Amino acid sequence: SELATMMDVGVNQVIASCMSLGLFVSINQRLDAETMSVVADEFGYKVEFVSADILEAIEEHEDLPDKVHPRAPIVTVMGHVDHGKTSLLDYVRSTNVIAGEAGGITQHIGAYHVTLEDGRHITFLDTPGHEAFTAMRARGAQVTDIAIIIVAADDDIMPQTKEAINHAQAAGVPIVFAINKIDKPGANPEKIKEGLANLNFLVEEWGGKYQSQDISAKNGTNVAELLEKVLLEAEMLELQANKDRRATGTIVESSLDRGRGYVATMLVQNGTLHQGDIVLAGQYYGHVKAMFNERNQRIQEAGPSEPVIILGLDGAPQAGDKFNVLENEREARVIANKREQLSREQGLRTQKHITLDEIGRRIAIGNFQELNLIVKGDVDGSIEALSDSLIKLSTEEIQVNVIHKAVGAISESDIMLATASDAIVIGFQVRPSLQARRLAEKEEVDIRLYSIIYDAINEIKSAMEGMLSPEI
Ligand code: GDP
16 A cells, blocks of 8 residues: 555555465555565556665665775684584684784684784684584674685594585685694595595695695694685685774674673674774664773774674674664664564564475566575485486576585574575475474474475476465
């Protein structure tokens, strides 16, 4: 009705237009943004969304090319459990790969920034693992520039190695491989490289495009060389930021400290954060009362790619929440309150994800080009066969991607990946764990279970053709 009024056409015309898209709507129904655009287009209007969502209402202007400078890469370490993530992060944190800083960094604040001997910088996210990485991404935060995938040379490419690779790839984050534990007697780095080649990740030494470095995280052997390769990868990304603007970035972690109040570790991604700034982070805001770096030194400002601890927020935002600096406190309070109200109304619901039933309609509207799937199954052979057939369903209009496939029950990490990549999860002869089911309900991720390959293929095919009969 509102849309009809704005366009000065009859409500019934708008309803009819929706019907032609296969949508049966009532007069006071809220239309989603895409539908609104298509309907308006039909009447010769273009929809412009003016701060449609207060969550996004904060000015995010583009930086002029002459204002930006290179910034340090932000790196996450991922890999199978016990392959050496923590050891690598600890080694880098505490040793003289880092210039001048006697004693290294002793505290864990969720991220740290190191300076190499030649003055270049790297920022590490200190919560290793792809779960943390994808959890942040599921909240809309794309923080990592480069992923180090660590594989122990005395072991094999393990399920979580593959999972980590898939999570990095789904995020479009370039990978550098670290083949660890080369000091161990049974270590066989070549076997790992062969395993990677079998997964279609050919490392440079083997004529491929992936950088890889044999290391010992325990002894520090070749860690400097690994960082060199990370920086090379970073150079190709041409990472840039403008330090002369108000800061924006992401919350890495936060907590309530008895003596100091709310403490948040934030990563500045653009601009410079100053003591005294008014920060809005998720549903909370406040003046930056004090700032500290990862060495627990008090600082006055923090620039792009620098992690800081700040005191002064009136609550603990979630990891992955974005932060902004605003001009005045009133504005920050209004937005924070509005966000709180919205999240209460929506019962903390974040975002609705694609479901199989919805695909036909989205295709009809014409803005659906990629169908992301996660395939879990009981045996490797059937997963491969099913994935291949699903990918072959791709048409000129819609690309079907299997962003992750693995043997095993549907896990929380699968659901997180689905949330972050807007994917549908397919279980073949396997079921979701209880936690996965709960998370899927909360995040509204569509899980489809099959026991016959043909049924799975047929149902996805029908959905893509818009033929799926709605579930009642
Ligand atoms: P994470 O689970 O991936 O964080 O792995 P950790 O860093 O906790 O390492 C698991 C175990 O492997 C620990 O006992 C480490 O001491 C050991 N480890 C890690 N890196 C190396 C290495 O380069 N050489 C040897 N010999 N042991 C290592």
